[in-house]
Amino acid sequence: MNPGDARRRFLRRAAAIAGGAVSASAGENVGFREAAAQDLERNLPPHVPEWSRRLGAPILASPYGVPSKFEANVRRRESPGLTRTPQSSVAFTPLQNLFGIITPSGLHFERHHAGVPDVDPEQHRLMIHGLVRNPRIYTLDDIVRFPSVSRVHFIECGANSGMEWANVAVPTVQYSHGMIGCSEWTGVPLSTLLDEAGVDPRGKFILAEGADGASLTRTLPMAMALDDVLVVYGQNGEMLRPEQGYPLRLLVPGVQGVSSVKWLRRLKVGDEPWNTREEALHYVDLMPDGRHRQYTWIQEAKSVVTSPSGGQVILDRGYHEIRGLAWSGRGRVKRVDVSTDGGRNWKTATLQTPILPKALTRFRLDWSWDGGPALLQSRVIDETGYVQPTIRQLREVRGTRSIYHNNAIQTWRVDPSGEVSNVQVL
């Protein structure tokens, strides 16, 4: 970026601050913009910034710190018109502005079915019963006392990208892919609790139930429950946020988010699946033959370029780092390829370590934008050898009405003006 570009960009931002919608080409506004810019320049060299000339805020101005006020653009958002009530709705993670692989707890997407309950941990209980020899009731004190583990895993809603099966519907990566978050979770392996309860050999399934107003329930197969499922209370070093199930939730790695039941209060062992409302009327995938696929637990490998991405403007030609995220519900990310010409030619991206199973993996690729049109795509290959499909390949099998499990390669179009938008190519 040459100094002239920086100046131009600074003026654009100054104008935005000073007057909002001021036409960049309107000559009569130039003086106004220059004045606004001069006002802002008072903190730039050679001037000494005002915050260097006075005392700052004391400690504990914010005992449980909050982001800078200048980060106000970065927040979870609702997609207008998607749902009827804010209690049974979804708020999306701003993937376009995240670094690394950990989602800040306050930005982890929200999906509730009957609002966020205000659970008192002193009065919260976890019951384990059904086909077990020792039906138990645990307090939070008990749960926290068990041998613990911490692991990094993503949670992705099965309906992530669900609005885009037939055509593009939303402008930014926040809305198209933002029903995913990745955290370091701390808790007790479910296998420990099942060992304590003594599972009857007839026990093949587990029903997990939440303590919210929906008393949301999902069936979990026993093999999965004994593998790597956790009962968690910690997220990124703190207790779970209320929106994430405070004080206790299930964490089913690599499986669609609804299975990671929040505000977990009950686990029942049984010999058949339950066919609950969230696995018969919702979270079932409608196929072209009119049948629904049921118990579609796994989240297959998926990736997306988060910068530059839809709804953004690339400010300058020349060097850019294409940045994105990749993940697989079946294990580790093995490789990510990036295309800037709509999938004709691909280059292999650099993966940031650590590369963890069933966790977000950050990828990057150097790119020089020549100012011409471009179509940005990313394509993940996971450790099973599975290659992320195109939207055409998915539609050939599943049609366009299945809502769930859309893990198609995403395309962002770069216009010569620098504007990036959401498109689909076949």
Place this chain on the structure above:
Amino acid sequence: MSRCSDACITRGAVVALAALALVAPASGAGTGAATQSSNPSRPALGFGKAATPAEIAGWDIDVRPDGAGLPRGRGSVAKGQEIYDEKCASCHGTFGESTDYMPIAGGVGSLKTAQPVRTTGSKLNYATTLFDYIRRAMPFTNPQTLAPDEVYALTAYVLNLNDILPSDAVLDQDSLPKLKLPNRDGFTTEHGFTRRDGKPDTRNVACMKNCTTQLRLSSEMPDYARDAHGNLAEQTRALGAVEGVNTVAPNAAPAANVVASVTLPAGAALAQKAGCMACHGVVKGAVGPAFRDVAAKYADAAQAEARLVAKVRSGGGGVWGAIPMPAQPQLKEGDARVIVQWILAGSK
């Protein structure tokens, strides 16, 4: 390998602790401890308490397709209609047709067509699931307040709305699980998503050079939807090599990271929290009347505030149409008053 290591270590630790318990004085008659980790006859660590049958019974509300878990009780279509009109129609519509939520009636047999109509009636495979869900989660604002007989009655009525049960039908714990719904065989578990090593649907190939000979742009955002998600310039951090597109004023300067704080008036916040917005809009009515219309109607009425506060909490009907407003007893009177004041003041 390392995927397993954490869990394996933990399970090992449980075994070790169980072995320690063998020699601990407090372990009581713990003679079976050595075998407890794999097949315990009692808990190895023993945290928590035993769940009593009475405690389990209070929470054990799930119902399976084979009818396991159904409580004793019975209810008729006619009784179900009474309860439905009082407690359900306000959201689901008089005939279960409301599309504000997934409709609960209609569309049976449409799933195989080019225009599938997704409703409870067209999708559901077992009536037990309907019973289970109404029992645990409905009414939306007061879940787990219905008695078993009421749940049987409502289940019967919803099935009647779908022409699955005649209007003189009665359901109980024996007859409900025997019902065969139209979409009973409409589900399959033959797919690759049930297991970690399941077979994927697609088999893409990681071609690297000259992969696609033709490329067709099949979909892009229409111009009229440019600002459908608000001003994107305010939805991304204006720092680095990109910034957000100003979708509100095209060709104007993009907004910087200005401090945007949205603080709702107390009445609006309470109305949202209490779920009022599920049925009422501010400007446009949905199931219930728009708040602005309510304000206009009662602008000159005596005691409007007190009357509306009472009505919000005890429910009412006959003023705005056929669908009565359900009672909201959980709403504190003071909160109801703040909401009503906000509505009468124009919902601003």
